[in-house]
Amino acid sequence: MARALALAQEAAAKAEVPVGAVLTAPDGSTLAEAHNLTRTLPDPTAHAEILAIRDAAARLGSERLIGCTLWVTLEPCPMCAAAIAEARIARLVYAAADPKGGGVEHGPRIFAHSRHAPEIISGIAEAEAAALLKAFFASRR
């Protein structure tokens, strides 16, 4: 999660919403890492999670990331939560909750409806991730 937080800081430096994600293989090695790039690309689907999933799938040569863990600094939105289910990711670890835009424990609660649901661990480094987001949005007002 420390690496995901560093990626979120890189995003903020590019005026992108500071969210970072790391995908790890079953053996713990890093498969892919990314931060938001929606404005830079521009691509409305270029959230950190989607970019990491696409990169890892290309690297593994498989559309399914069996046994993999996704570490992300913010509760995934509905699009990303559904992509996590599509990719059959085994475990989702996220830092800060997102009551307004989240799709895991808020809003449509994607995994309550999907055929695949990962194990979910939340609240890891929550304060650091939330502080990054708060500072970013405060600086843009």
Added chain:
Amino acid sequence: MARALALAQEAAAKAEVPVGAVLTAPDGSTLAEAHNLTRTLPDPTAHAEILAIRDAAARLGSERLIGCTLWVTLEPCPMCAAAIAEARIARLVYAAADPKGGGVEHGPRIFAHSRHAPEIISGIAEAEAAALLKAFFASRR
């Protein structure tokens, strides 16, 4: 929708789930078209809708596809429905409903929770789109 159905047929010819999508600008001109490519790439996010949205955003140089219409042969899944909301697409027209995997009128009903919801028109060319999917899955059994 005729073009989206032709794209779905192209997908089936590549052993991809036969779903096709076309994105049109406010003036009715085509901005992007795509079909599923999840196995070919491989990329679990490479649904027809996501590929069309990414292509159109790159072409327009904007992460928001204001005023645009997405035509797709199957009810979008939760991932694609949420991407449609992220992209601020104005109108969604789809052919066949998807009671098992759909995220618009089924499952998490994404637009009931999202800050942006498109106008929705469904059932256009429904029989043709459903027949394509049925034949595809029957041929793989």
